[in-house]
Amino acid sequence: MSEDRAAGRFVLVPTPIGNMGDITLRAIEVLKEASRIACEDTRHSAPLLSRLGITGKPLVSLHDHNEVRRLPELLDAARAGETIAVVTDAGMPAVSDPGYRVVQACIEQGIPFEVLPGPSAVLTALVGSGFPVHAFRFLGFLPIKKGRRLSVMEESLEIEGTSIFFESPHRMLGTLELLAEKHPAARCCVARELTKKFETYHRGTAAELAAYFKQHAPKGEIVFLITGDEAKKRREEED
Incomplete structure (x- = not known):
């Protein structure tokens, strides 16, 4: 106080x-x-x-x-x-x-x-995803236009650490399919309904998650995470 x-x-x-x-x-x-x-x-x-x-x-x-x-x-x-x-x-x-x-x-x-400190969907999803927490960034909602949305996600693959977004359940499948078309092996996590009764974490590649949500329409509030594997691979190759 x-x-x-x-x-x-x-x-x-x-x-x-x-x-x-x-x-x-x-x-x-x-x-x-x-x-x-x-x-x-x-x-x-x-x-x-x-x-x-x-x-x-x-x-x-x-x-x-x-x-x-x-x-x-x-x-x-x-x-x-x-x-x-x-x-x-x-x-x-x-x-x-x-x-x-x-x-x-x-x-x-x-x-x-x-x-005051308190509940945060961003940090809750980050820790629960199991993705790197030593470096992360939060970018709010993904862009509506597909071209810009893909560009932001591709940039996330090139940055070491974890990128965190909010995404609408109505667009989540389309976002995953967009990423999977270009980068099917990109590691992602869809965190749904955090702290609620039906909380779920779906972890996998963009292709795997796109296939899953094509059969199970995503519902509820969503936090979408992408980890920068491309940046990690580049660093390991340089070492």
């Missing part, structure tokens, strides 16, 4: 990526003490807050489409002494979610803010 409890501030609060039990004690404390809670979707956050016994707390929406318009009001509230908790639908605010503009505005205007 900030040393000056009387001063207003923002607190970015990670929320569970699936399993409600993953909320931290510190996150609960902040949510209970906050003057108001800025939510990516108030309807999505309400069940979690209710389960935590947090009711009657002012909730305001703060998402990609209204963040620029809503932010001045929240900044004024922080300057007036309010503690504003920022939550998204799941995981760490600002990581492929609203929150980045909040942090930038706080830095520019000298308004205190804190970032």
Whole structure:
């Protein structure tokens, strides 16, 4: 917590990526003490807050489409002494979610803010994939256009370590087939529904995973990982 409890501030609060039990004690404390809670979707956050016994707390929406318009009001509230908790639908605010503009505005205007540690689909998938963790990068959602999508994946094969992406279940098969056509032996992992009841990790080559998901349509939230075998082979040859 900030040393000056009387001063207003923002607190970015990670929320569970699936399993409600993953909320931290510190996150609960902040949510209970906050003057108001800025939510990516108030309807999505309400069940979690209710389960935590947090009711009657002012909730305001703060998402990609209204963040620029809503932010001045929240900044004024922080300057007036309010503690504003920022939550998204799941995981760490600002990581492929609203929150980045909040942090930038706080830095520019000298308004205190804190970032709590907590659930992260990116790190959970990385460790669970069994792929190299000594070097990794997260690139958000893969591009929509096929040419650019393939280019990003091919680049990932040339970089030592692991590349991590979010991908839509509706595009996952097409993405695997695109990669398998050019690089069938590329090692990949499709991590689905992390921390939830039907959590699964599918590991294999692009060709193997494309064949599997052609028979089993992918569902749920997905993290897609590619490991840079080409870079590893090149380094070994040089040694």
